[in-house]
Amino acid sequence: xxxxxxxxxRFPANQLVFKDGHYDRWCAQMRDIFMFQDVLEIxxxxxxxxxxxxxxxxxxxHRENGKKDGKRLFLIH
Numbered sequence: 001x002x003x004x005x006x007x008x009x010r011f012p013a014n015q016l017v018f019k020d021g022h023y024d025r026w027c028a029q030m031r032d033i034f035m036f037q038d039v040l041e042i043x044x045x046x047x048x049x050x051x052x053x054x055x056x057x058x059x060x061x062h063r064e065n066g067k068k069d070g071k072r073l074f075l076i077h
Contacts, residue, residue, distance in 0.1 A: 030075075039072040 016033070018026045034040040047069050050062045 033075055034072065037071055037075060039068045039075070042068045042072050 016026060016029050031040065034043050042065060047062070047065045051058060054062065
């Protein structure tokens with residue numbers, strides 16, 4: 001069951017905020033959050049460019065990667 005500090009997918013609602021010092025700890029925690037949210041690959045590699053003559057599967061994959069990039073940005077902010 002969800003409570004005040006978690007959402008329905010059990011992700012903590014209280015986001016990490018980087019404060020002076022403890023940068024390595026913050027980086028490790030952010031990496032874990034990115035892994036949990038399935039956006040670590042996008043964080044590390046970015047979104048590959050869409051091909052000019054992309055088929056439906058490639059277009060869908062590119063669109064999903066765009067959503068993951070938006071999720072990544074949300075988590076960073």
